[in-house]
Amino acid sequence: MSSPSLQRAASLFVLSLVASTLGQSTTASAPGQPFRADAPVGQFDIVGDSIASAQQICDGALTDPNLYPFLQIFLGTPSRVYVIDKTENNPTQIKGHPAWAAEYDIIANKGRPMDIVTNSFCAGGNVLGNGTWINVGGNQGVTYGGITSKTQNGGGPYDDPDGGQSVRLLDPCDDGNCDWRLVAPTTTRRWYPTLETLEDGSVIVIGGCEWGGFVNSAQQNNPTYEFFPLPKDNPDPIQSPMLSNTLPANLFPLTWLLPSGKVIMQANWGTAMLDYKNRKEYKLPDMIHAVRTYPASAGTAMLPLTPANNWTATIMFCGGSNLQDDQWKPNWNIPAYAASKSCVSITPDVSTNYVEEDDLPEGRSMGNMILLPNGKILMLNGAATGVAGYGNESMAIGQSYADNPVLMPVVYDPSAPKGQKWNRDGLSASKIPRMYHSSAVLLPDGSVFVSGSNPNADYNTNVKFATEYRVERFYPSYFNKRRPQPEGLLTQYAYGGPYFNVTLSKDDLFGNSDNLNNTEVVIVRPGFSTHAMNMGQRMIQLENSYTGNSDGTAVLHVSQLPPNPAIFAPGPALIFVVVDGVPSIGIQVMIGSGQLGPQPTLAIAALPASATATTGNSHSTAGDAGDAGSRSQASSALRTLSVGFDSLAQVVLLPFLAAWSMVSLAIL
Numbered sequence: 295m296s297s298p299s300l301q302r303a304a305s306l307f308v309l310s311l312v313a314s315t316l317g318q319s320t321t322a323s324a325p326g327q328p329f330r331a332d333a334p335v336g337q338f339d340i341v342g343d344s345i346a347s348a349q350q351i352c353d354g355a356l357t358d359p360n361l362y363p364f365l366q367i368f369l370g371t372p373s374r375v376y377v378i379d380k381t382e383n384n385p386t387q388i389k390g391h392p393a394w395a396a397e398y399d400i401i402a403n404k405g406r407p408m409d410i411v412t413n414s415f416c417a418g419g420n421v422l423g424n425g426t427w428i429n430v431g432g433n434q435g436v437t438y439g440g441i442t443s444k445t446q447n448g449g450g451p452y453d454d455p456d457g458g459q460s461v462r463l464l465d466p467c468d469d470g471n472c473d474w475r476l477v478a479p480t481t482t483r484r485w486y487p488t489l490e491t492l493e494d495g496s497v498i499v500i501g502g503c504e505w506g507g508f509v510n511s512a513q514q515n516n517p518t519y520e521f522f523p524l525p526k527d528n529p530d531p532i533q534s535p536m537l538s539n540t541l542p543a544n545l546f547p548l549t550w551l552l553p554s555g556k557v558i559m560q561a562n563w564g565t566a567m568l569d570y571k572n573r574k575e576y577k578l579p580d581m582i583h584a585v586r587t588y589p590a591s592a593g594t595a596m597l598p599l600t601p602a603n604n605w606t607a608t609i610m611f612c613g614g615s616n617l618q619d620d621q622w623k624p625n626w627n628i629p630a631y632a633a634s635k636s637c638v639s640i641t642p643d644v645s646t647n648y649v650e651e652d653d654l655p656e657g658r659s660m661g662n663m664i665l666l667p668n669g670k671i672l673m674l675n676g677a678a679t680g681v682a683g684y685g686n687e688s689m690a691i692g693q694s695y696a697d698n699p700v701l702m703p704v705v706y707d708p709s710a711p712k713g714q715k716w717n718r719d720g721l722s723a724s725k726i727p728r729m730y731h732s733s734a735v736l737l738p739d740g741s742v743f744v745s746g747s748n749p750n751a752d753y754n755t756n757v758k759f760a761t762e763y764r765v766e767r768f769y770p771s772y773f774n775k776r777r778p779q780p781e782g783l784l785t786q787y788a789y790g791g792p793y794f795n796v797t798l799s800k801d802d803l804f805g806n807s808d809n810l811n812n813t814e815v816v817i818v819r820p821g822f823s824t825h826a827m828n829m830g831q832r833m834i835q836l837e838n839s840y841t842g843n844s845d846g847t848a849v850l851h852v853s854q855l856p857p858n859p860a861i862f863a864p865g866p867a868l869i870f871v872v873v874d875g876v877p878s879i880g881i882q883v884m885i886g887s888g889q890l891g892p893q894p895t896l897a898i899a900a901l902p903a904s905a906t907a908t909t910g911n912s913h914s915t916a917g918d919a920g921d922a923g924s925r926s927q928a929s930s931a932l933r934t935l936s937v938g939f940d941s942l943a944q945v946v947l948l949p950f951l952a953a954w955s956m957v958s959l960a961i962l
């Protein structure tokens with residue numbers, strides 16, 4: 295029945311669909327330059343008083359006030375930071391009560407109050423594989439001074455229903471029309487839960503306590519984990535022995551999905567490996583030198599996952615406090631107690647022993663570690679003495695359990711020699727103490743958004759560490775340099791499959807093609823920042839080779855992500871091309887299918903060998919060797935595609951294209 299022309303039309307249809315998903319519809323326009331090239335590099339740019347300087351723009355800097363202390367923040371779209379606070383007497387109102395959530399437009403410098411409905415006090419958050427943000431847990435409704443309300447269904451001065459089992463979802467937007475929505479509650483009450491996104495884009499929700507307080511206790515511990523969405527066949531929370539055995543300092547357990555597909559959890563002095571798929575947990579060696587979880591609150595980060603380290607996860611814990619279990623009582627001078635300088639790492643898929651790393655220059659509790667696109671880690675915020683938390687105790691500074699803010703940032707360079715990894719070259723101090731309830735998140739232009747601090751039960755301006763509404767932007771060393779403007783980056787990335795080409799101009803290479811050996815394509819997920827943690831923060835470098843042209847331009851040949859979604863979970867992230875340490879402006883892209891569920895994986899296509907026209911030399915880059923066999927089908931398919939439709943070998947090609955289009959159709 296089918297005529298040759300019908301066959302041809304059908305295959306043309308399939309192919310043009312594939313071509314369009316591989317081609318124009320998936321190629322992002324080249325990023326431009328930052329909004330300013332005269333930023334105070336190495337410094338914090340301070341925004342003025344939040345009432346007096348409202349909605350003014352100064353030197354193109356971020357000068358708008360925000361009217362909320364930013365307890366929890368994340369980058370939702372390339373131009374929007376979302377902020378979540380605890381219920382308190384913030385001057386800005388929404389629907390007749392104080393606002394405790396907002397959207398912040400980092401381009402127009404305008405804040406928009408949002409109604410997050412229930413008390414989101416010390417909730418956890420992360421981003422799902424389909425791009426929706428999730429915020430889980432919180433506390434009971436409160437009235438003035440953070441006192442528990444008589445009514446837990448709203449009403450009262452703050453109109454804040456109980457948030458202890460709330461699940462809140464947000465689809466970020468650029469039109470000012472999105473809002474949080476409440477969906478079905480968690481199985482159990484969770485104050486201070488940790489959220490980690492898994493390989494299928496769902497989220498594991500871990501731990502917390504029922505009613506709050508400075509630290510956890512046996513009476514109110516919730517030593518379980520559950521999932522979002524809840525599996526219909528098996529929705530009950532699952533017991534975690536470690537969370538039962540690590541009282542009292544085990545709130546906000548420090549948690550990372552590992553390339554092995556298991557989840558490492560660290561809380562108080564305990565460490566465990568969670569095989570969540572089999573609902574089993576294994577004890578690992580104890581943490582050394584200091585407690586890293588809240589309220590000790592070390593800075594933590596997974597080091598960049600790179601071809602050079604075979605995308606092996608190493609996690610750093612820096613600072614915190616070495617309090618023993620019986621010392622977590624506010625009946626002694628905690629705010630004067632020196633925080634820990636110690637820094638340790640663990641590479642759990644290789645060895646489960648903690649390894650000593652270079653000490654911090656000074657002890658720090660509540661330091662935030664922010665992954666920069668150049669592969670370095672910025673530590674900022676926090677205090678040299680005391681811990682997180684607050685209360686009406688005589689030893690407190692106001693109500694703060696910490697004192698002596700550390701105003702100087704410090705940068706960790708994983709590639710520097712041991713003993714020299716931390717440095718402060720060219721850095722200056724902030725003028726704003728960022729104590730308990732501060733946050734920080736990477737922005738697409740490579741600057742860092744710094745906000746918050748409120749170690750007080752309610753909005754409070756009459757104390758040493760007042761409720762802080764000023765936002766700062768920190769500008770790393772590369773900020774004012776001309777940024778690469780790569781062409782050809784995709785808007786969606788798969789786990790394996792064909793490589794793609796990115797074009798760099800002579801200017802992008804700073805006029806020196808030697809820089810091709812010093813060019814990286816990295817994907818960063820800035821994460822959900824709260825309590826010195828950025829849940830979900832992670833960075834991966836893609837494998838690449840290059841072709842340098844005689845006119846000084848070049849083409850980067852860039853692989854997709856490795857075919858293992860546990861290395862970098864699906865969901866939105868920023869992509870940067872970094873030339874000689876200078877990142878392009880990050881483009882927001884989708885990793886994976888854009889949907890919850892098992893992620894398609896494909897063999898990685900072999901990269902062409904690196905070559906430069908000027909020397910005529912051809913050589914392979916480090917990551918380029920090996921497994922060509924498993925890659926050949928994909929790469930030959932792609933080569934055939936570029937030859938043109940008429941000469942396609944359909945029998946070989948179509949099965950591969952069908953697999954690829956399953957991945958790429960979700961792009962549309």
Ligand SMILES: *[C@@H]1O[C@H](CO)[C@@H](O)[C@H](O)[C@H]1NC(C)=O
Binds near residue numbers: 422426463465890
């Ligand atoms: C993402 O998945 C969650 C859970 O199924 C759902 O509630 C949400 O609406 C989805 N978001 C999008 C953008 O589809």
Ligand SMILES: *[C@@H]1O[C@H](CO)[C@@H](O)[C@H](O)[C@H]1NC(C)=O
Binds near residue numbers: 441
């Ligand atoms: C703590 O003190 C403040 C200020 O005096 C007061 O408003 C608040 O109600 C007190 N909180 C508690 C839990 O006692």
Ligand SMILES: *[C@@H]1O[C@H](CO)[C@@H](O)[C@H](O)[C@H]1NC(C)=O
Binds near residue numbers: 553604
């Ligand atoms: C890299 O890691 C993978 C597992 O993720 C392993 O199969 C492979 O052998 C490793 N390669 C090298 C060179 O160590």
Ligand SMILES: *[C@@H]1O[C@H](CO)[C@@H](O)[C@H](O)[C@H]1NC(C)=O
Binds near residue numbers: 932933936
């Ligand atoms: C990438 O560029 C190389 C030449 O530099 C070319 O041979 C190849 O076909 C291109 N591949 C794609 C996917 O565009």
Ligand SMILES: *[C@@H]1O[C@H](CO)[C@@H](O)[C@H](O)[C@H]1NC(C)=O
Binds near residue numbers: 809911
């Ligand atoms: C990159 O490094 C390799 C190995 O050292 C060298 O052969 C090659 O010429 C360098 N390429 C460029 C563009 O500098």
Ligand SMILES: [Cu+2]
Binds near residue numbers: 415416731825
């Ligand atoms: Cu808190």
